[in-house]
Amino acid sequence: xxxxxxxxxxxxxxxxxxxxxxxxxxxxxxxxxxxxxxxxxxxxxxxxxxxxxxxxxxxxxxxxxxxxxxxxxxxxxxxxxxxxxxxxxxxxxxxxxxxxxxxxxxxxxxxxxxxxxxxxxxxxxxxxxxxxxxxxxxxxxxxxxxxxxxxxxxxxxxxxxxxxxxxxxxxxxxxxxxxxxxxxxxxxxxxxxxxxxxxxxxxxxxxxxxxxxxxxxxxxxxxxxxxxxxxxxxxxxxxxxxxxxxxxxxxxxxxxxxxxxxxxxxxxxxxxxxxxxxxxxxxxxxxxxxxxxxxxxxxxxxxxxxxxxxxxxxxxxxxxxxxxxxxxxxxxxxxxxxxxxxxxxxxxx
Amino acid sequence: xxxxxxxxxxxxxxxxxxxxxxxxxxxxxxxxxxxxxxxxxxxxxxxxxxxxxxxxxxxxxxxxxxxxxxxxxxxxxxxxxxxxxxxxxxxxxxxxxxxxxxxxxxxxxxxxxxxxxxxxxxxxxxxxxxxxxxxxxxxxxxxxxxxxxxxxxxxxxxxxxxxxxxxxxxxxxxxxxxxxxxxxxxxxxxxxxxxxxxxxxxxxxxxxxxxxxxxxxxxxxxxxxxxxxxxxxxxxxxxxxxxxxxxxxxxxxxxxxxxxxxxxxxxxxxxxxxxxxxxxxxxxxxxxxxxxxxxxxxxxxxxxxxxxxxxxxxxxxxxxxxxxxxxxxxxxxxxxxxxxxxxxxxxxxxxxxxxxxxxxxxxxxxxxxxxxxxxxxxxxxxxxxxxxxxxxxxxxxxxxxxxxxxxxxxxxx
Ligand SMILES: Cc1ncc(C[n+]2csc(CCOP(=O)(O)OP(=O)(O)O)c2C)c(N)n1
Ligand SMILES: [Mg+2]
Numbered sequence: 001x002x003x004x005x006x007x008x009x010x011x012x013x014x015x016x017x018x019x020x021x022x023x024x025x026x027x028x029x030x031x032x033x034x035x036x037x038x039x040x041x042x043x044x045x046x047x048x049x050x051x052x053x054x055x056x057x058x059x060x061x062x063x064x065x066x067x068x069x070x071x072x073x074x075x076x077x078x079x080x081x082x083x084x085x086x087x088x089x090x091x092x093x094x095x096x097x098x099x100x101x102x103x104x105x106x107x108x109x110x111x112x113x114x115x116x117x118x119x120x121x122x123x124x125x126x127x128x129x130x131x132x133x134x135x136x137x138x139x140x141x142x143x144x145x146x147x148x149x150x151x152x153x154x155x156x157x158x159x160x161x162x163x164x165x166x167x168x169x170x171x172x173x174x175x176x177x178x179x180x181x182x183x184x185x186x187x188x189x190x191x192x193x194x195x196x197x198x199x200x201x202x203x204x205x206x207x208x209x210x211x212x213x214x215x216x217x218x219x220x221x222x223x224x225x226x227x228x229x230x231x232x233x234x235x236x237x238x239x240x241x242x243x244x245x246x247x248x249x250x251x252x253x254x255x256x257x258x259x260x261x262x263x264x265x266x267x268x269x270x271x272x273x274x275x276x277x278x279x280x281x282x283x284x285x286x287x288x289x290x291x292x293x294x295x296x297x298x299x300x301x302x303x304x305x306x307x308x309x310x311x312x313x314x315x316x317x318x319x320x321x322x323x324x325x326x327x328x329x330x331x332x333x334x335x336x337x338x339x340x341x342x343x344x345x346x347x348x349x
Numbered sequence: 350x351x352x353x354x355x356x357x358x359x360x361x362x363x364x365x366x367x368x369x370x371x372x373x374x375x376x377x378x379x380x381x382x383x384x385x386x387x388x389x390x391x392x393x394x395x396x397x398x399x400x401x402x403x404x405x406x407x408x409x410x411x412x413x414x415x416x417x418x419x420x421x422x423x424x425x426x427x428x429x430x431x432x433x434x435x436x437x438x439x440x441x442x443x444x445x446x447x448x449x450x451x452x453x454x455x456x457x458x459x460x461x462x463x464x465x466x467x468x469x470x471x472x473x474x475x476x477x478x479x480x481x482x483x484x485x486x487x488x489x490x491x492x493x494x495x496x497x498x499x500x501x502x503x504x505x506x507x508x509x510x511x512x513x514x515x516x517x518x519x520x521x522x523x524x525x526x527x528x529x530x531x532x533x534x535x536x537x538x539x540x541x542x543x544x545x546x547x548x549x550x551x552x553x554x555x556x557x558x559x560x561x562x563x564x565x566x567x568x569x570x571x572x573x574x575x576x577x578x579x580x581x582x583x584x585x586x587x588x589x590x591x592x593x594x595x596x597x598x599x600x601x602x603x604x605x606x607x608x609x610x611x612x613x614x615x616x617x618x619x620x621x622x623x624x625x626x627x628x629x630x631x632x633x634x635x636x637x638x639x640x641x642x643x644x645x646x647x648x649x650x651x652x653x654x655x656x657x658x659x660x661x662x663x664x665x666x667x668x669x670x671x672x673x674x675x676x677x678x679x680x681x682x683x684x685x686x687x688x689x690x691x692x693x694x695x696x697x698x699x700x701x702x703x704x705x706x707x708x709x710x711x712x713x714x715x716x717x718x719x720x721x722x723x724x725x726x727x728x729x730x731x732x733x734x735x736x737x738x739x740x741x742x743x744x745x746x747x748x749x750x751x752x753x754x755x756x757x758x759x760x761x762x
Contacts (some may be wrong), residue, residue, distance in 0.1 A: 081569035081605040082536050082597055110535065113570070151439040151518050245667035290748040291473050320732060320748035324517045325390065326439050327507050328732040 023260060026208035031173070031201045034180040034209045035064045035141070037347035042187045043072045048102050048137070049187070052078035052087060053104025057153055061106055062143060062202050088114040088140060092122050095192070102187055108144035109153040110189055115161070122192040123167030141183070143199035144172075145237040145287055146333060151198075151326035154231030157288040157319075159237065162194050163265045163297065169193040169218060170264040172236040176207040181216030182262065189218055198237035221268035223275065227257035230281035230346055233272055233298060235261040238287055239336070245339035254347055264294055272298065273305045280311035281346045285334050290318035312349035315342045370530065370556060373640040376633065377399045379598040382407045383695045389624035391634070392611040394649070396621060400637035404629050409699040414456060414628045415688040416706055418448040423687050423714040424498050425658075428488065428505055428519075432662045435510045436722065438507035439518040444489040446657040450592060451493040451685035453631025454481075454560065457639060468556070479639065480528040480546040482539040483562040485520035486592075486656075487532030490562075491727050494527040498714055502721035510724045514731060528557070536597075537563060537570025541590065544576040547587035547642075558586040558642040566597015568611050577647065584646030589615065591649065592625070594656040599669040612651035619645075625652030626682040629691070655682070 029037065042049045051068055057079040071078040079088045084105055091101035105111045111118070118140065124330035126134040145157045162170045169191050173179035179197065186193035224239070225246060234242040239260045246256035257275050261267060276282045282302055284295035295316040303314060317334040325332050378384070382405035391399050397634045404512055425445040439643040444451070459468050460475030469475055476495070483490050488501050496512055505519050512522045522750070523531035530546065533539040543561020557692050563573060591611040595602055602609040612620035619641070623634040634650060641648045655678045661668025666675070668732025692698045698706075733746040 056627050061598075079600060079604060081600075082566045083569050083571060085571055086569075113535065113537075113572075149439050151520070151534075153520070154440060318748055321746045322733050322736055322748075325516065325732055327515045327727045328729060331729055331732050 009288060016217060024210040024212060024214060024243065027211050028206060029176050029180075029209040030203050031176040031179045031197070032064050032203065033207040034061050034176040034207075035183055035197065036066055036068070037209065037211070038180045038183040038187070039065065039068060040071065040104065041070065041184060042100065043076060043144070045213065046187075048098060049100035049102060050076050050078065050094065051102045052080050052091070053141075054080050054082055054087075054106045056080070056104050059225075060104060062197075062199060064141070064197075064202075065104065074131045079329075084110055085112040085117055088117040089121065091138050091140070092117060092125070092135045092192075095134055095135035096125065098137065100137040100187060101135075101139070101325045103138070103140045105140055105142040107154055107199075108142040108158050109156045111140070111142050111194075114140075118162065118168065118192070118194070119165045123165045125167075125192075127167060132135045134190065135192050138192040139183075139186045139189075139195060140193070141195045143202075144196035145198040145200060146324070146329065147200050148329065149326075152324055154308070155329075157196070157286065159194075159196060159235075160288055160294045161291060163294050167192070168265060170196070171218060172196050172264060174198070174236060174239040174260050174262070175201060175205040176209050178216060178260075178262065179205075180209050181214050182218065184213070185215040185218050188215065193218075196236060200237050216262075217264050219263045219268055221262055221271040222260045224258040224260055225241060225256060227255035227279065229255045229279055230283065231257045231259060231272065231275040231279045231341055232339070232343070233259045233261055233282070233284045233295075234286065235264060236287070240287055241334065241336050241339060242285055244336045245343060248336065249343045249347075254343060256343065261298075267294075267298070269301055269305070272302060276302055276306045277309045280309050281315060282306075282310075283339065283342045283346060284312045284314070285317040285339050285342075287319050287333065289321045290316055291321050293318050312346040315346055317342045350388045370640055370643050372644055373398070373400070373635070373637050378405050379407070379410075383564045383697075385629055385691065385695070387624065387627060387630045387633075389627070389630070389653075392610070392612060392651075394610075394615070394620035395617075396619045399621065400634045404633045404690075406629055406695075408695075409662070410456070411629075411688065411692055411695070411697055411744065412706070414452050414632075414748070415685070415692055415703070416710060417452045417493065418685045418688055419626065419707060419712065420498065420710045421445075421448045421452070421457035421492055422455060422490065423710055424492065424501065424717075427502065427714050427718050429658065429662070431502065431505065431718065431721075437505050437519070438515075440485070441505065441519045441662045442486045442660065443658040443662075444486050444656070446655045446678070447486075447592060447594060447625065447652075447683070448489055449628040449631050449687070450590075450625050450652050450654060451490045453628040454590070454635045455493040456632045457635035458556065459561075459639075477527045477529070477726065478557040480530060480543075480550065480557060480559045481562070482530040482543050482546060483532055484536065484539060484564060484567065484744075485532045485534055487520065489523045490532075491522040491524060494524045494529040496522070496524055498717040499720045502717050503724050506721050506724070507726065508721060508724035509727045509731075510721075514735075515727045516731060516735065537562065537567045537572045540567075540570070540573040541576040541579070543589070544585055545589050547580065547585035547647075548583065549588050551583075556643065558588060558639050560588050560590050562590045562592055564597055565591065565593040565595065565602045565609065565611060566600065566605055569605055577649075579617055580647035581615075581618050586642040587647045588635075588642050589618070589649045591651040592654055593651050594654050596656070596660070596669065598660045598664070601669065610651075612649050615647070615649040618647045618649055620649035620651065622651040622653060625654035626684045626687060628684060628688050669733070
């Protein structure tokens with residue numbers, strides 16, 4: 001449960017968004033329904049759009065593509081054989097001639113067989129052809145993050161591997177609303193995008209989501225709660241852990257500014273820099289292992305830009321440097337208490 | 350260890366090992382054995398010879414196979430119950446319906462007697478010389494390779510006494526002393542690994558072959574074809590075993606595969622399709638396949654089979670196929686019932702004798718369930734062990750120190 005402060009803050013954010021986008025109609029949706037809705041809008045508004053992946057014609061493992069086959073036909077909603085490298089390459093070819101290729105990789109853990117096509121082909125298509133070609137119409141969706149029992153191959157958060165590859169965009173929603181807005185933005189963005197969906201939120205995140213056409217900007221972090229003592233940064237499912245830790249700290253009078261990074265690449269350095277210049281403290285938290293996780297990039301950049309403002313060493317609260325474990329997942333994960341502890345350490349430094 | 354049998358004495362031993370494998374010949378009658386004719390013909394691809402369509406089997410052998418298969422069936426049913434009772438940690442893929450494959454194959458594999466080093470084909474006792482690598486659907490292969498039901502169930506429950514210390518779970522069971530290289534979570538990843546295992550057998554000249562198992566869905570992963578090419582180039586002793594259970598998750602084979610005659614998909618590699626629901630037929634075909642691999646190089650062996658459960662426990666398994674289809678396979682082709690019928694028809698056992706076997710197996714599985722439940726969870730330090738060899742105190746896995754201090758979350762260490 002979110003503490004009142006966090007809840008109020010989230011309410012404020014969605015209210016301001018609603019006002020800025022001409023008061024769109026909303027409907028109550030789970031995150032998987034919101035993702036489904038984004039793809040439905042993409043298919044309906046773009047005749048070149050095609051959705052494909054393993055079992056997607058049946059709705060997919062997480063029901064995100066339910067009903068799309070029935071509505072748009074089997075020429076536009078394709079069940080792929082089990083071949084991740086092949087299916088991503090297929091999407092690249094489609095996108096190279098201007099198609100809108102919306103690929104699903106069943107779990108982010110299965111994206112590795114497609115790594116070559118993503119990092120060597122999709123990411124470099126524009127650069128190596130001197131701008132003659134691009135595969136901007138490619139979007140790859142993949143469920144990521146922990147679920148409590150996923151073990152080694154249903155839990156990983158591989159964003160840092162892709163953040164190391166210029167030419168890609170890497171995006172993480174935190175709830176149903178952001179899932180819809182960011183996914184549609186990825187689909188329409190003219191760069192290959194990887195969209196990691198926190199699988200633990202598919203059913204648990206239920207919100208009033210704008211219906212119809214609705215996009216949120218890529219490359220933009222979002223300040224969820226304003227505060228003056230310390231800045232916290234997270235993305236994906238970890239946003240909720242961050243908010244709970246912040247609420248716990250708030251009860252002790254610590255004023256925490258919580259930021260959802262949302263886009264990992266290219267990341268919104270300015271929003272974090274401005275926040276840390278104000279608070280003087282930073283904790284970055286993510287599920288992926290500590291070493292060379294994307295938090296490292298944030299810490300290194302922020303210490304350069306905010307050195308004079310820092311009141312405490314920048315801390316990271318991350319997954320351990322182990323394979324994602326089946327046993328002892330709780331120990332591995334950067335939970336609320338670990339984040340809270342890091343907040344306390346930073347403010348009492 | 351990949352050590353070539355280079356010393357003269359070792360080389361001679363290896364030649365002796367190979368000489369225990371004359372080219373395939375039809376099964377011969379032996380004392381106490383009865384002849385069994387198979388009822389499904391093989392399909393062949395680029396093969397000029399085929400395994401026999403009959404075999405001889407003794408009472409001891411058949412009773413052994415039946416006992417193993419019945420035990421596996423009970424174990425998978427127990428796993429289902431444990432999963433539904435929320436005891437199982439993680440994903441869980443069951444093998445019921447496919448038991449004849451792992452038992453029949455194992456019966457044709459070569460065992461090394463641990464004390465004398467002699468090679469035999471006994472199903473139980475001894476350690477397998479032939480290597481085996483498979484997908485996540487691995488519970489029964491672990492048992493076929495000699496592990497206990499308790500070790501398998503404990504692993505499912507994430508217990509320290511499980512075959513991978515509770516760290517692997519349902520999809521990752523291993524048995525090094527029986528050359529079982531385990532379950533793989535990534536579909537198709539085991540195919541090239543099998544080619545490497547086969548190369549090692551060839552290099553060591555130990556007379557072993559590698560069996561690499563994959564599903565009808567996995568048959569569309571590119572890695573498989575990379576592996577087949579390597580295997581054919583170097584005539585590696587490897588058998589690519591396609592466990593065709595008709596579905597890859599919710600997708601039937603015809604929807605995923607342009608050619609669902611998987612035994613032909615090695616193209617330049619010969620292939621054979623086998624009734625995977627008949628343990629004796631699987632045994633005979635595997636005996637042929639092993640010798641083919643040793644003498645001629647790789648072979649594709651498609652096992653025609655069926656999975657009763659859904660893909661994993663979260664799949665009810667009846668949205669993309671109907672209950673009648675499952676029921677009709679159970680009725681007409683069930684591999685456990687099949688073995689039982691053989692025992693009765695050949696008059697190797699009476700119904701009452703089999704009942705005794707079943708009661709004993711049931712109580713073994715029940716006891717294993719209770720033991721697995723009672724076993725301990727892995728201790729916290731297991732989170733950061735088995736990552737590198739020779740991990741010392743100084744070799745610190747960052748983020749693993751749970752004490753509350755500044756460096757805990759990686760700011761200083
Ligand atoms: C690279 C990869 N892609 C997708 C998956 C998800 N997945 C797990 S099993 C499976 C179906 C495999 O079907 P098949 O090869 O026929 O084996 P079966 O489950 O029938 O034994 C899929 C798609 C995975 N584990 N790894
Ligand atoms: Mg299958």
